[in-house]
Amino acid sequence: MLKVAGVAVLGLLGGFVGGLVLSEVVAVVAHLALGVPPEELTVLRFTPLLFALVFAVVAPLLHRRRRSASG
Numbered sequence: 268m269l270k271v272a273g274v275a276v277l278g279l280l281g282g283f284v285g286g287l288v289l290s291e292v293v294a295v296v297a298h299l300a301l302g303v304p305p306e307e308l309t310v311l312r313f314t315p316l317l318f319a320l321v322f323a324v325v326a327p328l329l330h331r332r333r334r335s336a337s338g
Contacts, residue, residue, distance in 0.1 A: 274330045275323050282322025286315035 290311040297303045 271327045271330065274327045278322040278324075278326025279319050281326070282319040283315045285322070286318030289318070290314040 294305050294308050294311055298305060
């Protein structure tokens, strides 16, 4: 059970960092390609939180599936 919690925490942190990077890349591309100021991209503000929640759920599921397939 402790490993599952650890995997969930790692998924939470990894999802947050991944969402942060993705939102920044999208904001820069939108600004350079479309001329959209970053202040108008308010939806991207929630991308790190959404990714963190999704990864926190998906990471333990994938970990459990991988453990059951190998053992």
